[in-house]
Amino acid sequence: MRISKSPWLLHYDGSSCNGCDIEVLASTTPRFDVERFGIVNTGNPKHADIFLCTGGINSQNEDVVRQIYDQMPDPKVVLACGICACDGGIFKDCYNILGGTDTVIPVDVYVPGCAVRPEALIDGVIKALKILDEKAEKMKRGEYKSLTSAEYAEKLKGMKTASDKEKEDENA
Amino acid sequence: MTFANFTKTELKNLFRKPATDKYPNGPASLKESTRGHVSNNMDACVLCSVCQMRCPTGAITVDRKAQTWTIRPFSCIQCRRCVDNCPKKSLSMQKEYTEPDQIKKEQVFDLSDRQKEVLAEQARQAAERAKAALEAGKKKSSE
Amino acid sequence: MTEYSMISVIIYLIFAPFIVSILSGVDRIVTARMQGRCGPRLLQPWFDLIKLFSKESTAVNGIQKILVMAHCFFAIFSGAIFFAGGDILLVLFALTMAEVFLILGAYSVNAAYSEIGAQRELLQMMAYEPMTLLTAAGFYLSAGSFRVTDIISGNVPLILKMPGFFIGFCFVLVVKLRKSPFDLATSHHANQEIIKGLTGDLSGPVYGFSLLAELYEEALMLGMAGLFFLTSDRMSIIAVFIAIAVIMFVMSLIDNIFPRVKWETLLKTEWIVTFFAGGGNLIILSLIRK
Amino acid sequence: MSVLSFLILFPFFIAFVLFFLKKDSLVRSFIVFIGAAGELSLSVYFAIDSYLYHDIEMGTFYLSETHDLDMLIAALELCLMLVVFFLAVKYKKYPVMILSALGTIPALYMDLTGKSTTMASHIKVDHLTVIMVLVVGVVGSLICMYAVGYIRDYHRHHKEFRDRSGYFLSLLFAFLGAMMGLISSDNLTWMFFFWEVTSVCSFLLIGYSRTPEAVHNSFRALWMNLLGGCAFMAAIIFCIYVMEITNISQLLVYASLPTVTVFPVAMLAFAALTKSAQMPFSGWLLGAMVAPTPSSALLHSATMVKAGVYLLLRLSPMMCGTYAGTMVAVIGGFTFFAASLLAITVSDGKKVLAYSTVSNLGLITAAAGCGMEEAVWAGIMLLIFHSVTKSMMFMSVGAYENSTGSRDVEDMHGMIVRYPRLAFIMTIGIFGMSVVPMGMCVAKWAALRAFIDSGSVYLTLFLCFGSASTIFYWIKWLGKIFSVSRGSERHKDNVPAVEWIAMYPLAILAMVLCLVYPLISALAVIPYIQNAFSGSVSRLVTAAFESGSAGGEGIIAAISTEDFIIMGVMLICICLLPVAMKMVNSVQERQVLSYMSGFNSGNDRSFYDSHGEEKDQWLSNWYMNGLFGEKRLLPFCLVLSSAFVISMMTVCAIGGLFI
Amino acid sequence: MLDGLEIVELTGLLNNIKAVKTDGFSLMQICATKIDESYEILYTFGKGYDIRNLKTVVREGEHVPSITDMFEAAYLYENEIHDLFGIAVDGINHDYKGTLYRTAEETPFR
Amino acid sequence: MAAKRSVIPFGPQHPVLPEPIHIDLVTEDEKVVEAIPSIGFVHRGLEQLVTKKDFGEMVYVAERICGICSFGHGYGYVKTIEHIMGIEPTDRARYIRTMLFELSRMHSHILWLGLMADAFGFESLFMETWKIREKILDMLEAATGGRVIFSIMRIGGLRKDVPDDVMKGFLPELDKVVEGIKACEAAFLSDPAVLGRLKGVGYISKEDAIALGCEGPFLRASGVEHDNRMRGYAAYGDMDFKIITSDEGDSYGRCYVRIHEIYESASIVRQCIEKMPQEGIYVPIKGFPNGEHMTVIEQPRGGACYYVHASGKKFIERMRVRTPTFANIPALAKTLQGCDVADVPILVVTIDPCISCTER
Ligand code: NFV
Ligand code: SF4
Numbered sequence A: 001m002r003i004s005k006s007p008w009l010l011h012y013d014g015s016s017c018n019g020c021d022i023e024v025l026a027s028t029t030p031r032f033d034v035e036r037f038g039i040v041n042t043g044n045p046k047h048a049d050i051f052l053c054t055g056g057i058n059s060q061n062e063d064v065v066r067q068i069y070d071q072m073p074d075p076k077v078v079l080a081c082g083i084c085a086c087d088g089g090i091f092k093d094c095y096n097i098l099g100g101t102d103t104v105i106p107v108d109v110y111v112p113g114c115a116v117r118p119e120a121l122i123d124g125v126i127k128a129l130k131i132l133d134e135k136a137e138k139m140k141r142g143e144y145k146s147l148t149s150a151e152y153a154e155k156l157k158g159m160k161t162a163s164d165k166e167k168e169d170e171n172a
Numbered sequence B: 001m002t003f004a005n006f007t008k009t010e011l012k013n014l015f016r017k018p019a020t021d022k023y024p025n026g027p028a029s030l031k032e033s034t035r036g037h038v039s040n041n042m043d044a045c046v047l048c049s050v051c052q053m054r055c056p057t058g059a060i061t062v063d064r065k066a067q068t069w070t071i072r073p074f075s076c077i078q079c080r081r082c083v084d085n086c087p088k089k090s091l092s093m094q095k096e097y098t099e100p101d102q103i104k105k106e107q108v109f110d111l112s113d114r115q116k117e118v119l120a121e122q123a124r125q126a127a128e129r130a131k132a133a134l135e136a137g138k139k140k141s142s143e
Numbered sequence C: 001m002t003e004y005s006m007i008s009v010i011i012y013l014i015f016a017p018f019i020v021s022i023l024s025g026v027d028r029i030v031t032a033r034m035q036g037r038c039g040p041r042l043l044q045p046w047f048d049l050i051k052l053f054s055k056e057s058t059a060v061n062g063i064q065k066i067l068v069m070a071h072c073f074f075a076i077f078s079g080a081i082f083f084a085g086g087d088i089l090l091v092l093f094a095l096t097m098a099e100v101f102l103i104l105g106a107y108s109v110n111a112a113y114s115e116i117g118a119q120r121e122l123l124q125m126m127a128y129e130p131m132t133l134l135t136a137a138g139f140y141l142s143a144g145s146f147r148v149t150d151i152i153s154g155n156v157p158l159i160l161k162m163p164g165f166f167i168g169f170c171f172v173l174v175v176k177l178r179k180s181p182f183d184l185a186t187s188h189h190a191n192q193e194i195i196k197g198l199t200g201d202l203s204g205p206v207y208g209f210s211l212l213a214e215l216y217e218e219a220l221m222l223g224m225a226g227l228f229f230l231t232s233d234r235m236s237i238i239a240v241f242i243a244i245a246v247i248m249f250v251m252s253l254i255d256n257i258f259p260r261v262k263w264e265t266l267l268k269t270e271w272i273v274t275f276f277a278g279g280g281n282l283i284i285l286s287l288i289r290k
Numbered sequence D: 001m002s003v004l005s006f007l008i009l010f011p012f013f014i015a016f017v018l019f020f021l022k023k024d025s026l027v028r029s030f031i032v033f034i035g036a037a038g039e040l041s042l043s044v045y046f047a048i049d050s051y052l053y054h055d056i057e058m059g060t061f062y063l064s065e066t067h068d069l070d071m072l073i074a075a076l077e078l079c080l081m082l083v084v085f086f087l088a089v090k091y092k093k094y095p096v097m098i099l100s101a102l103g104t105i106p107a108l109y110m111d112l113t114g115k116s117t118t119m120a121s122h123i124k125v126d127h128l129t130v131i132m133v134l135v136v137g138v139v140g141s142l143i144c145m146y147a148v149g150y151i152r153d154y155h156r157h158h159k160e161f162r163d164r165s166g167y168f169l170s171l172l173f174a175f176l177g178a179m180m181g182l183i184s185s186d187n188l189t190w191m192f193f194f195w196e197v198t199s200v201c202s203f204l205l206i207g208y209s210r211t212p213e214a215v216h217n218s219f220r221a222l223w224m225n226l227l228g229g230c231a232f233m234a235a236i237i238f239c240i241y242v243m244e245i246t247n248i249s250q251l252l253v254y255a256s257l258p259t260v261t262v263f264p265v266a267m268l269a270f271a272a273l274t275k276s277a278q279m280p281f282s283g284w285l286l287g288a289m290v291a292p293t294p295s296s297a298l299l300h301s302a303t304m305v306k307a308g309v310y311l312l313l314r315l316s317p318m319m320c321g322t323y324a325g326t327m328v329a330v331i332g333g334f335t336f337f338a339a340s341l342l343a344i345t346v347s348d349g350k351k352v353l354a355y356s357t358v359s360n361l362g363l364i365t366a367a368a369g370c371g372m373e374e375a376v377w378a379g380i381m382l383l384i385f386h387s388v389t390k391s392m393m394f395m396s397v398g399a400y401e402n403s404t405g406s407r408d409v410e411d412m413h414g415m416i417v418r419y420p421r422l423a424f425i426m427t428i429g430i431f432g433m434s435v436v437p438m439g440m441c442v443a444k445w446a447a448l449r450a451f452i453d454s455g456s457v458y459l460t461l462f463l464c465f466g467s468a469s470t471i472f473y474w475i476k477w478l479g480k481i482f483s484v485s486r487g488s489e490r491h492k493d494n495v496p497a498v499e500w501i502a503m504y505p506l507a508i509l510a511m512v513l514c515l516v517y518p519l520i521s522a523l524a525v526i527p528y529i530q531n532a533f534s535g536s537v538s539r540l541v542t543a544a545f546e547s548g549s550a551g552g553e554g555i556i557a558a559i560s561t562e563d564f565i566i567m568g569v570m571l572i573c574i575c576l577l578p579v580a581m582k583m584v585n586s587v588q589e590r591q592v593l594s595y596m597s598g599f600n601s602g603n604d605r606s607f608y609d610s611h612g613e614e615k616d617q618w619l620s621n622w623y624m625n626g627l628f629g630e631k632r633l634l635p636f637c638l639v640l641s642s643a644f645v646i647s648m649m650t651v652c653a654i655g656g657l658f659i
Numbered sequence E: 001m002l003d004g005l006e007i008v009e010l011t012g013l014l015n016n017i018k019a020v021k022t023d024g025f026s027l028m029q030i031c032a033t034k035i036d037e038s039y040e041i042l043y044t045f046g047k048g049y050d051i052r053n054l055k056t057v058v059r060e061g062e063h064v065p066s067i068t069d070m071f072e073a074a075y076l077y078e079n080e081i082h083d084l085f086g087i088a089v090d091g092i093n094h095d096y097k098g099t100l101y102r103t104a105e106e107t108p109f110r
Numbered sequence F: 001m002a003a004k005r006s007v008i009p010f011g012p013q014h015p016v017l018p019e020p021i022h023i024d025l026v027t028e029d030e031k032v033v034e035a036i037p038s039i040g041f042v043h044r045g046l047e048q049l050v051t052k053k054d055f056g057e058m059v060y061v062a063e064r065i066c067g068i069c070s071f072g073h074g075y076g077y078v079k080t081i082e083h084i085m086g087i088e089p090t091d092r093a094r095y096i097r098t099m100l101f102e103l104s105r106m107h108s109h110i111l112w113l114g115l116m117a118d119a120f121g122f123e124s125l126f127m128e129t130w131k132i133r134e135k136i137l138d139m140l141e142a143a144t145g146g147r148v149i150f151s152i153m154r155i156g157g158l159r160k161d162v163p164d165d166v167m168k169g170f171l172p173e174l175d176k177v178v179e180g181i182k183a184c185e186a187a188f189l190s191d192p193a194v195l196g197r198l199k200g201v202g203y204i205s206k207e208d209a210i211a212l213g214c215e216g217p218f219l220r221a222s223g224v225e226h227d228n229r230m231r232g233y234a235a236y237g238d239m240d241f242k243i244i245t246s247d248e249g250d251s252y253g254r255c256y257v258r259i260h261e262i263y264e265s266a267s268i269v270r271q272c273i274e275k276m277p278q279e280g281i282y283v284p285i286k287g288f289p290n291g292e293h294m295t296v297i298e299q300p301r302g303g304a305c306y307y308v309h310a311s312g313k314k315f316i317e318r319m320r321v322r323t324p325t326f327a328n329i330p331a332l333a334k335t336l337q338g339c340d341v342a343d344v345p346i347l348v349v350t351i352d353p354c355i356s357c358t359e360r
């Protein structure tokens, strides 16, 4: 019995323009009906397996995204939906946009599109389900634990300093 | 005012075929005009960088040195501005959307060999012209 | 405890969740079709359940976990009493007890939505309990005993004697099966104002336990609905199945054609129905008996 | 016999001594302790003694020489009246003087003329008496013990009131004595005397703090009880002058002649309704909340109000199907339902308890008024469990108040962490009051069955609706205890040891009683019922009753042995919960924050509010004031029930006197 | 080029707005623009399809009086101006004190 | 005594809205006694992008202020610049703009109907409306190439023509949409159970609505006849339509107004297609804008103000958008007082909030 037979998803709108959100919502409605894959839009992080994050991260919602992510039980996957969530999109130069979803939590699948199409979303989810199964498998063997948002922040810091060093080396 | 008057619609739906698209078991419903992803016909591109300048998200990088044209589909908002502004009409908007992926891939287009030649030719000509101009200038000054 | 009841208890304990999952799978498909969609797989509820048990167990606090487990235990327990042919009042009381544990679990996390859910669940209990008690009273009056074994040993289906109770009981079913106009406490289908209400802070296996309990509870409620149709005649079991199928369909339909009501409406509706349908039938039964 | 008189007199003696020990001292505590322990062991001894060495079925006693006693009683009655007069004048509440005089003067007259005690037993000891003695003795004494610690803390917190704790304790003991007297009297006039003693004692207790509110409430209690006293007196006069009998046993003999007894029974029932704070008279009990907790505990659980239902239970063989019975049953059922709705709307812990008391007494009353064996069985069971559980609840609320300064249910959040021991007691109490397998609920179950059997649709409906709302207010309270919010770190409870001495045994008792249910039933309740109803005719024998005996499980088949076993299993499972909690908690798992829309501020007890500041997540229970609010529902209920009582009483009076 | 534009002194602002209110206009929007070292604040009022604009110039450090006494709903705009431009607005009926937009960069438009 | 107050954090993560907003609900039982809104969760600060993107590029930014009323934003910004630069777009451009504007109004309103149904727990109604909405999205996609973000606006006209046969194809689809909405209307406006959730919920009187500066259907539902389309921009001057108002002032009135506006919009779309002129879609522009202007247009949710301050450079000085939701929030906070917790979603949805519009 694979976990991917019953993925429940949670959608959170980072700071998107709504375009992606309504497409996410549209994918639950008759035309695209993701319930075919057993997907239920739960709206509660504690029940969710898939985190659909749309929109970029800004300074007011970064904690919210982190918190939601942390509240989700393992195994879980994160989908960054839309260009904004992938890297900030057209807003990445705004003063209040820190970047895509991966600036605060680890992202498993990036779903591009502005706005993301429901079909792309379905593709993304199917991709994510494979990852979810792998994670579940590893988890069963006790080999896997997802990063908490705090750990992820640490990791990012490490990566940044490493790349900074590289740059310094280059400069030198 | 009638009670529970949505019943009829519901029962009708029940015995009708569902309105659901078959995707992914069927084709995606893409229209002719759908803006999906940007593709470059490297036979026509002259690496002029106009698209790079015009792109609102900076999704395009033109590297003249390496003779590549790179697009980051995970940054492209499919606004079609690059397509509209390309002087060579080498860019086109395809209706298929970019596939979701685990990493934010880049798509690198190498200049086609023919176009490389063309560009090299152009560069040579330009250089020649410059040289000629230079020489002409020299002549003038020497005169 | 006779052999017969032994067997039915064992069947209940082992198969109830599975059977009810399938029932609710059908329900989900029918619902989806009514909404013009394809809907999930038939076994979806079962997959959901299994999935929950394979997830990581996270907790807000330890108390909640144990309370939810106690809820599950007592829910199964009350069902077992029922299928063993025990006293129907005891079944109801045990069920109440089970519910109380879930509510306490929701209280223990100190989170707004859980607690609203808990309050609403309490309210729902308050709304439907008179009717369930009255139904028991009705069975007692018409069958002369509270014991399930005695109730089903009659010759005529009790629905004939107690149509009012049945109507009232259907209203209870809407609440207990957590169907749309009355699913205040958990917002079972869509997620409106309270985000899963009193199950809102459960996750993984713990949530699984509460769902499992729900499945057992549903089995019990449907079993109780079956009591209205079951007689000593073996063939009446078919009537029971038909009745349950019809009930389930009507429940789905109701689920789909009503907006969710507010708590006051819920309370008033349930009580008024209880009073008139249940009370009226009670009067008639009492008169007949005299 | 001598034990019994000792049981009655000993508390009075202790009360007398305590009256003069104004200062809080070791000696006084010791005396209270001795008094309580003595009374407790005496009552237990009495019970065992009655079972082992006496044939308690025959326990009526005729005292041949009662003249001196009568004179003493007359004198004391006069004293009571004078006390009432004095205070009435002092606080300018003159009307109570009339009521007091109306009750007392005929009593005096009859005592002095010796009319009241002729030719019949004065004291009666049967199973019901033993049950009551145990209830009053055990619960009452524990309350007295608790009171020692409580009243000390009380005065520490309430410096504004004069410390009259000696007087307070002495009143409590007097109360115990009066109750003992009341439940063992067979003679109506004697009973009346003790009845009046409880009325006056409660009046004094309620007015203890002497605040205007306390005074006002105490007079309300007084006038209501005196009104009941007057009705009682009317019944006595009728009995003595018309029926020429002087005690209850004789009255019960007339059970088969409802037309003759309609008047006295109705009058006595009316008196009982006032005493048990049934609907139009529920006000006094709620007002009694101003009194220090031990007195409320005593008034509400073991004594005062129980006097009323005790009388009703005694009279119940005469009530089945009569007007008086209907009145009692309807009022009881109605009170059960209405008070439980009202209990939802209040948040003051003691007030919830008060409404719950009113409500539960309503149920007992209804059971008595129904007048069927099963119902009476349920009524007695309810009485026992209610006494134990409710007194425990009162004590724990009192202890909580002394520890934190508030007795509001809303302030009890997270008690399970802050004051685990008290929370534990409360949890047992609340479970005991509301869910199966604990006592109250089981008795309710029997009552339901009896009500259905008696064919009274209205009682069945009242019960069904009432128990639903009962669950609501108890469980939301319990939920509050479990809801751990900010500031729920463990605190030290400054609950004195004596209070624990009182609470722990009651908690254990509450649990044990559930297990020994069948035993109590078989040993005490069923024999009493068999006896009480033996005189009556077959109209009492109902189908269920027959099927019960046919089942070979004794008189009451409402709850079979199998069910008891199941309930036992449940009880044990519940008891295992704390153990399981320990075990489960030892398994380490990832801790996550509770769900607050993604806006917790780093812990699960607070969130960021609209101004970006941390705000405690603090949640209040529902009170449904819009629907059932006291302001909305209470006047309506009072008017309705008053109208009903008045009309029924009129019918009974006219019917009894003129037909 | 703005409809019904009127340029008023900061000191006379409230009186002018009062006059607009007595004419039956209601508030449409308030917005600020940074022009060199000072800020223009534009109050737009509408009545039916008529629009009236009042513009006032605020120098760095000057306080603007709140108009929430007259137009209750102005609080969001005023808080916004305060949060984004750092212009102090006195006496808002519902002052978020800088938390309406919790931006990474304080007063980004300053 | 009596009930004490609890504070419930409503949002930012809350499934009732696809978007984050936070409201502190101060409640007694389930009664909300006070509601304090808090915004800023989708604040991106895109108004400041004017310093980084030139005035032509800003069109793309403006379109992405919001994905629901995307077209209107593009239009509003473009119109303001056009006004400043003194450009008069061609008739065909005006007509296509109007048509698309109305189509997106329809999609927005139908979307809202669905969210509303979801807010009162009527899941199948939600599904039904969204099913219908897909038809409109198909039309929009066929016309512009995007389902929600159209990228068809351009200063001076349109970037892309919409072929006539495509537009002709819309007509039968529109009929189907209207028919579908009619079926839903029966549930929204005459089902007693739904009425129970809508009638009298969130009442705002006409005076309050005006005083609090409400906009759009919210305002019209309180009986104020005000619709910025009457200003006659784009091709609205040539269209025949009426302003829908309702005197109810409650959620029911808002449903009524929006549903009937869908019908009006459908008729406008039809008129556009029928009267569609046949000339170019684009007038070339020269130079940079210089000056300031404020445009008020009627978005699905009400009047939106676009203010541009330009000083003849490539980068304009300031762009400011005041969206209807922003104007409606104070009124929302007011209606929330005294409602039930169960009504909160209804009331929040009732103003058809668009937070990304609001916060930009
Ligand atoms: N209609 C609209 Fe907007 C705009 N402008 C508004 O609040 O939706 Ni996103
Ligand atoms: S990716 Fe595009 S459509 Fe999606 S949120 Fe960002 S701007 Fe909006």
Ligand code: SF4
Binding pocket: B040, B044, B045, B046, B047, B048, B049, B050, B051, B052, B062, B069, B085, B086, B087, B088, B089, B090, B091
């Ligand atoms: S794609 Fe077009 S615009 Fe871009 S570099 Fe090539 S020729 Fe130039």
Ligand code: SF4
Binding pocket: B038, B054, B055, B056, B057, B058, B059, B060, B071, B075, B076, B077, B078, B079, B080, B081, B082, B083
């Ligand atoms: S379509 Fe737009 S975003 Fe994508 S590459 Fe072209 S200009 Fe850039």
